[in-house]
Amino acid sequence: MNKLCLIIVTCLISTGLAKAQQHYLELDPACAGTKSPFTKVQVIDNLSEKQLIGYVQKGVLNRVEKIYYAGTLPVTLGKFFTWGSKSGTKEKNLVVVLNELFLSENTHEFSETGRFRLSLRLFNQNDNGKFREILDVDSVFTVKGLDVTKRLLRSVNEQFCAIAQQAASVKPNELDNKEEHLLEDLYKLDSLDKLQIPLYTSNALARGIYKDYNHLKMNTPNDDSEIIIDAKKPDKVKIYKVYKANNRKIQLKSEGIYAVCDGKRLYKATSRNFYEIQKLGSDFYYDRPAILSESNTGGIVGAAAFGLMGGIVGSALSETQSKTYRFKINHRRGNAIPVAMVY
Numbered sequence: 001m002n003k004l005c006l007i008i009v010t011c012l013i014s015t016g017l018a019k020a021q022q023h024y025l026e027l028d029p030a031c032a033g034t035k036s037p038f039t040k041v042q043v044i045d046n047l048s049e050k051q052l053i054g055y056v057q058k059g060v061l062n063r064v065e066k067i068y069y070a071g072t073l074p075v076t077l078g079k080f081f082t083w084g085s086k087s088g089t090k091e092k093n094l095v096v097v098l099n100e101l102f103l104s105e106n107t108h109e110f111s112e113t114g115r116f117r118l119s120l121r122l123f124n125q126n127d128n129g130k131f132r133e134i135l136d137v138d139s140v141f142t143v144k145g146l147d148v149t150k151r152l153l154r155s156v157n158e159q160f161c162a163i164a165q166q167a168a169s170v171k172p173n174e175l176d177n178k179e180e181h182l183l184e185d186l187y188k189l190d191s192l193d194k195l196q197i198p199l200y201t202s203n204a205l206a207r208g209i210y211k212d213y214n215h216l217k218m219n220t221p222n223d224d225s226e227i228i229i230d231a232k233k234p235d236k237v238k239i240y241k242v243y244k245a246n247n248r249k250i251q252l253k254s255e256g257i258y259a260v261c262d263g264k265r266l267y268k269a270t271s272r273n274f275y276e277i278q279k280l281g282s283d284f285y286y287d288r289p290a291i292l293s294e295s296n297t298g299g300i301v302g303a304a305a306f307g308l309m310g311g312i313v314g315s316a317l318s319e320t321q322s323k324t325y326r327f328k329i330n331h332r333r334g335n336a337i338p339v340a341m342v343y
Contacts, residue, residue: 023056023065025103025153029079031161036085036168038094043074044187046099048328048339054103056149057112067103067153074098080164081122093125094167095186100330102337103152114152116141117337118159119330122167123186124175131186132178134170137163138333194282194331207263209241209252213334216259227262235289237274239267258334268329268336277329284329287342 047053054067069076081094100119105112119138123131141159143151185192194200198219208221215222226242228249239260240249252260254269259277261267267274268286275286324343327336 023058023067024070025053025067025156027069027076027157027160029076029083029160029164031080031083031164034084034161034165034168036082036164037092038081038168039085039091041078041081041094041096043078043096043098045074046097046190047073047101053101055105056103056114056152057105057107058149073101077160080160081167083164095123095125095131095183097121097123097186097189099190100337101156103156105148105152112145112148114143114148114155116143116152116155116159117335119332120163121189122163123181124170124172126175126180128180130180130182132175132180134175134178135163135167138330140335190331191282197331199284200282200331205261205263205266207261209257210259210261211256212258213329217331217334221261227260229260229262229265229267231265231276234276235273237267237276239274283331285326285339286329286336287324287326289324 050073051068052066053069053073056065056067057063058065077096077098081096098120100117102117103114104117105114117140121133121137122135124134125131141155143155145151181189197217199205199217202219206219206221206224207227208224209227210216211222223241226244228240228242230238230240239252241252242249254271254274257269259266259268260274266277268277268288270288272288275288277284277286279285323341325338326340326342328339329336
């Protein structure tokens with residue numbers, strides 16, 4: 001009987017996944033009470049995926065739906081920061097650098113958690129034509145409940161309205177000590193930032209254990225012990241710390257570690273395993289599988305952003321049905337978001 005139930009549940013889930021639909025995010029820049037001082041807004045879109053902005057769960061079987069934005073996202077976001085501005089006023093320009101916007105949901109027992117990951121920077125133009133930063137947003141907004149999809153989607157609009165109001169309240173004299181930038185520099189701001197980070201500029205990474213991203217980006221391990229990496233089985237990587245004093249080695253657990261390096265290879269520690277970090281272009285990525293029953297915890301938008309099924313339903317699926325996704329590391333904070341499915 002149990003086997004029959006398992007087969008039925010698995011078939012229902014497979015049918016739900018096969019019929020997964022596309023869902024579209026709706027945005028309304030007409031924020032109540034907002035009177036923007038900006039007359040012109042330019043949005044620099046640095047998103048890895050220009051249309052796909054996340055995944056949510058729908059229906060009793062938590063059917064996976066991709067979230068898209070049907071229009072031109074930069075154009076709509078610009079309207080949030082010009083809504084309510086008066087015509088005929090002195091020209092005041094704003095540049096929005098959009099780095100991350102990603103939605104995800106996961107289910108744990110009988111509760112659902114929705115996360116909205118947002119990273120952007122706002123720059124106000126001075127009278128001399130240069131720009132100063134007025135706001136830096138790099139946060140994960142969380143909603144919880146029995147059915148959080150609508151609340152999660154609605155929170156995107158609410159957060160952009162709140163950010164627009166905050167930007168409108170900044171006084172020019174509050175920016176006097178801020179660094180000035182040319183407009184063309186804002187287009188390559190990430191590249192300029194990375195030039196100041198040893199992780200991105202060093203030819204060799206220091207061996208050892210990195211307990212947090214701040215130490216990794218400075219290329220200074222918390223523990224510079226000798227590290228041995230056994231990657232014969234990529235899905236079961238074993239990493240050891242060598243104690244030369246008594247000629248022994250201890251296998252490391254991934255808990256409480258951000259990354260480890262043997263001087264040649266760099267591995268990201270996750271709740272499931274260690275995964276090799278590789279530099280592709282000017283950014284660091286790692287590939288890891290997404291198991292449908294896996295929960296998403298911590299600051300990282302984890303694999304459950306794609307799995308989206310937990311509890312009893314998720315446990316009915318085998319690991320052979322998981323997929324592998326590529327995660328990009330945020331050079332400023334160290335969090336990671338999935339940007340592509342590898343296989």
